[in-house]
Amino acid sequence: KQWYQRRVAITAGDSIIVDLFQGQYRSITSCTTCGFESVTFDTFMYLTVPVGSSRTTLDTCIKNFCQSERIEWRCSKCKKMGKAIKELTVWRLPVLLVVIIKRFSYTGMWRDKISTLVDFPVGEFPVAKATTSWMSNPEEGRKYRLYGVTNHTGTLDGGHYVAAARNPLTGDWFNYDDHVIRPMRADQIKKKDAYLLFYTSCPAHQDQELLRKLHRVS
Secondary structure: OHHHHHHHHHHHHOOHHHHHHOEEEEEEEEEOOOOOEEEEEEEEOOEEEOOOOOOEEHHHHHHHHHOOEEEEEEOOOOOOEEEEEEEEEEEEOOOEEEEEEOOEEEEOOEEEEOOOOEEOOOOOEEEEOOOOOOEOOOOOEEEEEEEEEEEEEOOOOOOEEEEEEEOOOOOOEEEEEOOEEEEEOHHHOOOOOEEEEEEEEOOOHHHHHHHHHHHHHO
16 A cells, blocks of 8 residues: 555656666564564665675675664554564566665775675566565566676776667667777676666566557657
């Protein structure tokens, strides 16, 4: 109900961006004193996931982003201030999923770039509660396929952005470096410089209608 009411309010102007890119979180805060659980929902337009110093996978990065944490919280039932456990999961998936890999770290005055290789899916892969620990809605599920990557090369002081994108008609990949465009192989997509990942759901009928609408707008 919260999802529907918020979505109606946001899409009053018939926003194709919201239709395609908006997903939903579910947050559960559990009181360790009385066991009461507070459930809330919020929307997102992209996922921003942490990355460490060792080689990892995109699934692990999202798991770490959604891992439970202990917080100080005043329970609305027992009215006591104390420890609580907050758990974040994805409740609804967008048609187009954008993932930001947090490669830029800031510690006081110091800035640094994390160049860890993140192994991410390129071909079709499923996301559902039965197969994915960070999904919590048993009725929600999609299959995604990568269609674009933005890479950040260099350092924070002298970096450069290069993109890779898949032709939706032929499936061929191309590298975009300023005005230079050249073909590339699918096995060249995964790099330690990957910063933004763009996934499209393998279209059901409703998703195809939304994507066609986007093409007409553009």
